[in-house]
Amino acid sequence: MVDLNVKIHDLELKNPVMTASGTSGFAEELTDFYDVGQLGAVLLKGTTLKNRDGNPYPRMAETASGMLNAVGLQNKGIDYFIENIYPRIKEYNTPLIVNVNGSTVEEYIEVTEKVNELDKIPAIELNISCPNVKEGGMSFGISCPSAEAVTREVRRVYDKTLIVKLSPNVTDITEIAKAVEGQGADSVSLVNTFLGMAIDSEKRIPLLSTVTGGLSGPAIKPIALRMVWQVYNAVKIPVIGMGGIMNAADAIEFLLAGATAVQVGTAIFKDPFIPVKIITGIEEYLTRHKMQSVNELIGCLQM
Amino acid sequence: MVDLNVKIHDLELKNPVMTASGTSGFAEELTDFYDVGQLGAVLLKGTTLKNRDGNPYPRMAETASGMLNAVGLQNKGIDYFIENIYPRIKEYNTPLIVNVNGSTVEEYIEVTEKVNELDKIPAIELNISCPNVKEGGMSFGISCPSAEAVTREVRRVYDKTLIVKLSPNVTDITEIAKAVEGQGADSVSLVNTFLGMAIDSEKRIPLLSTVTGGLSGPAIKPIALRMVWQVYNAVKIPVIGMGGIMNAADAIEFLLAGATAVQVGTAIFKDPFIPVKIITGIEEYLTRHKMQSVNELIGCLQM
């Protein structure tokens, strides 16, 4: 038996495979297919202080080996989550992580304070990288001062594992990573989606109601992998890698580049079983390569 | 008959379809397939002051809907070009544009001065965005002051059409575009490749000798298109768009987003006839949509 356990600060995971925020609902949707207790963790849908309707339809466009989305953080707000959803899902046998969003630092703080009270939420992922909202979101994640400010303030009110989710839409992602590490982030997760655009050449209109949206899927994997590798070499806190992971080989590439755990996002739309298949695939890989633990892969790219 | 002519500053093109630098050799290679006189222009292979061996093998890796390259500006230097290659190609019936590279501002200037003497080279493309060289290259293109400095100095010694090629590996490409416009660039071309990475999960080694390389192909199209649209809305000089263009529909999307002309790169590796097919395709599109001129498409995205 190989050992798949990994640790993200205080958070012990039975395996390094999480599902990404905004691509796995509130975990319940996945339970229609399988027991989510198999997963390393589930990142819940991006949550804000108040109800948000999100952006108008159309919100997605297929692209070469990927897709654009412009969901825009549609959610019913943190109070609705606490009252109506949390009670239904809190007994799932996997760590549930809330993806915290805000248009102002105060909003981030308020949401975090509320989540801090929830026994069964061992960690939050601070989303400072959503490209699909007008205020807040990515604007916090593309400059060091603002990324620092929001991390510092949220850290003050949060006791458990604080993961900060980074935007890839920057010149040097290691600077942002170091900035949030300096303000007490326990881990960084990367990457969120790349700002992209698609056009209907026949109708001469943008395919998304918001013109631009977030690019995800295998198309972005080479860039995401490079960023994970750069950040791994720049910070001391554990890195959570994602961006286009479709199978176990992809996940292992991220581990080798330095990720302690990975998140699977868009792949779930193609097949909700992919995260589970990746867990099995990593297990098989370790056995085949006569390794005892997944930790033997993390950061072990040979140069 | 529809009108395909476009103008990039002083440069009149018979159609808006160019082949991208580093993907169409010195045009001669394409003449093995067809008459390059059909093309709007040919961007010649990246040229430096002195001979460069480029990076060690392996220099490429296939990725989802794209590829990474780490060629590293292999070329024999500007003098070799002028003496040995230029005389062979100068009579081609299409504008030949030299892609100028350097590790220092002085090198950029020296190469430019030499190219300035060549009658049949009506324009240069200043490459401040190559991700595959240790010194110079992309480092000039990711900060406004350095992009400004090199553009200003090159502008001083160059009389003909000066195109500056921008890197997409930045937080805000419009700032760089505005910076080089401010220093006298006649046009900007974008995007160069995205810095990416690929790993062999079985062997646990990077697939490129240089670990990271430049991502091109359809995978990057949504991001490239977004950047072209942003830059078009930020500057007054003509924009040349590229990144993953594989067919006429793709090219038209870039024109709609604001590109006055497009460059076709990686697609040539799949089929060297693609640039020619795109010209025909644009012609057909204009006829089908009862348009007289390709200028009716440029920047005409309906919002």
Place this chain on the structure above:
Amino acid sequence: MSKKFVEDFKVAENIALNSSNFLIKLVSPKKLPDIKPGQFVNIEVKNSDEIFLRRPFSIFEIDYQKNTLSLIIKILGRGSKKLTELKAGDTVNLVYPLGKSFTIPQSDDRILLIGGGSGVAPMLFLAKESGLNRENVDILLGARSREDHVDASEYSKYGNLHFTTEDGSFGEKGFVIHHSVFQQINSYSKVYTCGPDAMMRAVAKTAKDEDIFCEVSLENLMACGFGVCLCCIEPTQKGNLCVCTEGPVFNIKELKW
């Protein structure tokens, strides 16, 4: 929430109904779960360098004995084209059953089913499953021309078939809302419709004006099909709802139409 599956099916047959519509019958190695009219599958398009996501299609017919499930696929773009090229014996992967079904009529209902284009599929499925006597079921199918209609004659045992064509080449001339049975919309207790947006909106408008129960089945761009991506929304009285889980069937009163 209800149990959903990701399963490989084999293509049993693929029949061209006309130049653009294909009937594809798929067989599962496993017992099919319970499936109701209005539900759909999300189908993987293999061996294509252009297609990344699955494509949703309404379920048209079910045979629980033979474990077959049929779809009617109309060629719209690249994915539907590729699917219509499937051959008997090929494997396709489905995520299913997805979405909510139509409200099954009660025994005293008189229903009108209005289908257009590929929306014919769930209408015929509903006719079959309605549990009503055929005289209480009217099926109105619209198309541009005679050759765009699929052969629905088998369904005359479940209801009275009526047709319109825009060019008058078959059935009554005009759109479905111009058909004589539609003029009697007040004689039905429930109206169901699936098809092009414009058609459904026209039907819904009359049904709303006349205050008749009416359900429509929306077609929307979907990424996941099971409620996790929030791409497939429709603005409703209760805010933006996911068409894939809260629909595709909606009562027109819920919508902002």
Place this chain on the structure above:
Amino acid sequence: MSKKFVEDFKVAENIALNSSNFLIKLVSPKKLPDIKPGQFVNIEVKNSDEIFLRRPFSIFEIDYQKNTLSLIIKILGRGSKKLTELKAGDTVNLVYPLGKSFTIPQSDDRILLIGGGSGVAPMLFLAKESGLNRENVDILLGARSREDHVDASEYSKYGNLHFTTEDGSFGEKGFVIHHSVFQQINSYSKVYTCGPDAMMRAVAKTAKDEDIFCEVSLENLMACGFGVCLCCIEPTQKGNLCVCTEGPVFNIKELKW
């Protein structure tokens, strides 16, 4: 520079030579250009969501009457696998003819052709085109085991066939450099080799030591195949050269081996 083409061919036949090697015969609707041993094609792999670039394969046989061109494809990864699934009648697109050929022997040459793995293809092509009497041509083919050898018996009319297997199940036991004809390398005026890197390096080393003319055909990762991308380089005495245009055939004196 010489004229090159991008052309659709039809698959005439696809024959499994053994479990991993396939002989694929392609037919062109047009007259084939002149093609020499050592030249290659860059072939598009269609209907795959994983493969973006073409894959290079040496030309194995040419029939100018029938306008056919054959390849021997060994399954290595995803692209070669997909190509070996081609069926008669399928269309494939080639960029060709690419690269430089082997130096055609002169009438007084005695030559040794050493092939391993998929490198067998250009060696047999060269045997056929050498223009020499069969007694002046020795063809030495190496493989792991009997079942890994392709049937080359037809080529005995162009030269004397010799075989090695690592397990001794066919021909002499060992690697090609252990074979008795290789021991007589001095009796040849020209040695040609194509196959796994380690094999070619071993052959080249002896040829270099013995100062015998020797050409090798390199296999390298290629993006374009016609000299524009500069991805396929080999460090040589003249600096980094493109394998696709300056090779794939190199005289070992040019290399840094």
